[in-house]
Amino acid sequence: MSKSNVTRRGVLKTGAAAGAGLALPTILTAGSHSGFTNAPTGSTVTLGFNVPQSGPYADEGADELRAYELAVEHLNGGGDGGMINTFSSKTLEGNGILGKKVEYVTGDTQTKSDAARASAKSMIEKDGAVMITGGSSSGVAVAVQALCQEAGIIFMAGLTHSNDTTGKDRKANGFRHFFNSYMSGAALAPVLANAYGKDRKAYHLTADYNWGYTTEEAVVQATEGMGWETVNAVKTPLTQTDFSSYIAPVLQTDADVLVLNHYGGNMINSLTSAVQFGLRDKVVNNKDFQIVVPLYSRLMARGAGANVKGIFGSTNWHWSLTDEGSKAFTKSFGTKYGFPPSQAAHTVYCQTLLYADAVNRAKSFNPCAVAEALEDFEFDGLGNGKTLYRGADHQCFKDVLVVKGKENPTSEFDLLEVVEVTPVAQVMYEPDHPQMGGAEATLGSCNPGA
Amino acid sequence: MEALILQILNGLDKGSAYALIALGLTLIFGTLGVVNFAHGALFMIGAFCAVTLQRILSISRETIDETRTDFLGNPLKVDIPYVYDWFGADAGQMIINWSVPLAILFSIPIMMLVGVIMERGLIKHFYKRPHADQILVTFGLAIVLQEIIKAIYGANPIPTPAPAALDGSFDFGVLIGMENIIYPYWRLIYFAFAMITIAAVFAFLQFTTFGMVVRAGMADRETVGLLGINIDRRFTIMFAIAACVAGLAGVMYTPINSPNYHMGMDFLVLSFVVVVVGGMGSLPGAVLAGFLLGILESFASMAQVIAIIPGINQVIIYLVAIIVLLTRPRGLMGRKGVMEE
Structure with missing residues (x-):
């Protein structure tokens, strides 16, 4: 003989759980009504800084985080403005991005692909980050870039040097300022x-x-x-x-x-x-x-x-460079933190400014509009001379520094000397170069998410 | 032929570190019956004793050099170590350069203290708990210790060079009537140091009354206790000695590889394999297996060997462990009854 176990409390519990479950996708993709993932609706915009805060590259991650904090300060009108003053594009006026104050959340990649994906996912879904940036390893960059592509978020890579990031694993939503192998x-x-x-x-x-x-x-x-x-x-x-x-x-x-x-x-x-x-x-x-x-x-x-x-x-860059951009960045970073920035700090600072500027030029946070603004964008004043963000593979092309360990360093920061600035023309290659995944490598199409 | 001799030397060198750590692990397992996953952390703490001494000796006063500028264009701040003031610049620099050998003396009391605190403060509460609990708590402790070191010293490796006089390399071949076997001095010193330390531990256990009681306690703890001997206190001291051996191995290792916070974990797993291959609880087994696996690992990383069996360099140690465990489950020199019930 069967007996029904339906109770009032059971029904309420089940109903609440089912309701929460059904509502979850909507909660996780807040702002979906605006046509793209995490469209900022209030007076602020949130960026997600995904850097190694633990593990063997934690010191590099810490330096990246310092640079991100500096970039946010400059974007919001604080400090001396750093490279905003030397950047050839003049859309950044110290009033945030598109007039919205910049806020940020951070994640710990641990220099592990799965941990990096989990922290990026959490920043996208829980914190509403509209852009993810950072990292200090190519494995992590490739993994997080793929995640951002699926989620409809722009990924501005940090320190990643493998050809694959903008070679065979390139993605329409991913962009790399750093140079490559x-x-x-x-x-x-x-x-x-x-x-x-x-x-x-x-x-x-x-x-x-x-x-x-x-x-x-x-x-x-x-x-x-x-x-x-x-x-x-x-x-x-x-x-x-x-x-x-x-x-x-x-x-x-x-x-x-x-x-x-x-x-x-x-x-x-x-x-x-x-x-x-x-x-x-x-x-x-x-x-x-x-x-x-x-x-x-x-x-x-x-x-x-x-x-x-x-x-x-x-x-990719060295603080001893004497162009105006490098001097401005080294000065504001050095004044704030007491030591010169690393190349990891430089590339992530540039990426943050480049993203902000692209949004301003596109007049939209929509990743596809931002990507379009970044593609084939030519700029100067960010420490590497004239630079092109190539549209075909989302790789920055700029001069490359050949350095040598210094014989008589004057301090613990003065370890490398620049022996040659290799002109960009010498390091150019075709987007379908065999080392870059050949003809099969494609960006795919931009994903705005939601 | 020269290549083989070089790899044997490399193997003995690697084996030295494995053997010293495995020796300590076996001592602790043999006396206290605890599988100590924090033993790698002790190796790491030893290395950071050398870093700490180097930092202490380099404590400086700041002076301003008006003639030079720093990266921001301000007058350059120059640090002058106090030892320069006390002993003159040359002698002062020499003292700083010799910080690694000096750290041997510096680390002994620290490692003994760390060992006693670790055993009395934490591990003794887990003697009667299953091995799984012991592994979990000591592994947790290892993570805590390495995070503390990272919080203090950062994540990047810190260069801790050997004294200039011992830093170069020489042609080892001329000693054995061959040529072109260039080998670094410090690595040979490391091997010699390991041999002396191992011999000292064996002599201590073999020829002192204290050692005799400890050996008796390892064989039958209960009976020794019934004879009115405070075996627990002696075992605590043995734990401190094992910590000290791991610490000294760490101190001497710093010029070979710049120390970082996770160096303990890097060695821990391999050292456990060494203990298992050597035989749980067997001190000679731990030493023998340490050197054996060190040499095998060196041979396996030769380009000619990798060309025949790709990837062998990454698995050789575990492969040997599997073969030993299949053919001789109690390890090369393991005693009957240890972890076999």
Whole structure:
């Protein structure tokens, strides 16, 4: 015999739960009535800063966050205005974005793709962020960019150097100001050939993940184009801490250059090992042995101490540049925080200003309108000279800095010296370049969400 | 041939760190029966003792150099360490350069204290709890410790070089009648240091009355207790000694790789594999397995080997662990009855 268990309280509970469930999609996509995700309705607009606040890149993340706070301050009319004063586009007047005061929320990427996606998702769905920006790793950038594409949010990438971010994994809603592996190779190779000669044998140690592969490929192609020979290219696990067993075999080959396609802790440890093993004192093929680090970061160079002296690499920006934009940014950052900004801080500050300016020019927060305003946008005054935000792949094209570890640093910030500013024409490539995913790589179409 | 010898040296060097950490882990497991997942954190704290001493020795007074400017165009602030004032610039700089060897003395009392506080303050409350609880609490402790270090010192590695006199490399080959085996001094010092430390721990356990009681306690804790010996206090001291061994391994490791807050975790998992391969509770087993796995890992990362078996460098240690556990479940030198009930 069956018995009904329907009670008044049960019905109320079920009803409330079902109601909340049905209402949830609407709550999570607040503003959907305006035609795009998280359309700002009040007098403020919220940006989402997704940076590594824990994990191995936490110091880089902290510097990015400082730059974001500075950018928000400048956008809202505070401080000395920084690079707003030197930016060639003059839509930013210190009254927020489109007259709305800029507010922000932050997320912790932990330099893990899943954590970064979760924090970005939370900022979009719970905090109503209309744009997501930040990150200090290509894996994270590619993952968050894909999420923003699905959610209908603009993604302004932070520090991400892999070709794939604007290569095979490019997205219509994603934009990158930072340079990439291809550009590093193209800028470095002529300087290396000039300094060390065209008859060189290179041995590559490469971090075993996406960024490592694209950097190795870019540097191998560019240096081979200059006449160098690649003796070997060995992948090293990302979790490796002691590189002695990878460095020692280099001594047994006839290689006379070691290229370390490593970043962060990997770079610090492999470079330290290479120097300890006396590679820089060696003479092979009647030539002094040399070490090259394709992507330099000042924050990371500090960890390697005196080992970086005289070693070539490339960087997106350096505080010692003397153009008006760089001087203005270094001054406002340095005055506020007491030390010069890193390249990570610079690129995210630029991205925030570029986004704000694009919204102002588009007169809309609609991601598709913003994307259109950014595409093929030419600007100057942000520290890298004349720059193009190419529409075909959403990659910024600008001069690339070739740097060298300084022999006699005057402070802990003065570790790199700029040896050449490689003109943008030399690092240009076609959008369907094989290193960038070839002809199959497409942006897809812009997604305004909601 | 030279390549093989180089990789053996590298393996012995890596093995030194594994063996020292695994030795401490085994000591703690053998005496207290606790699986200590915070042991890697002790290695990391040791390394940061060296960083701390370097910072203490570099405490400076600030002077203004009017002739130079900083990045903002203001007169440059120059830090002059107090040791320069006290001992002269050359001697002062030499003292700072020797901060890593000096940190050996500096770290011993600190590590002993950390060990005692850790054991008395937290771990003793978990003796009668299942191993799973012990693992969880010590793992939690490791996370807390590394976050504290990160809050104080930041996330980036901090360069802690060896003294200039010991920082270079030399041709090891000439010692054995060969050529072109360039090897860094400090790595050989690290290996020698590890051998001395391991020998000292074994001698202490083998030839002192204290060590004899501890060994008896490891074999049969209850009977030793019934004989009226306060075995708990001795085990606390053994925990402190194990912490000290891990700490010293950390101090000496700092010139090899710049220390950072997660270096403990990097070593912890491998050290556990070392303990399991060596045999839970076997001190000689831990040392043997440490060196063995260090050497195998070095060989597996040779380009020629990777060319034959791609990816072997990433899995070799775990592969060996699986083979050992399948063929000899109690480990290379494990005693019957330990963790086998």
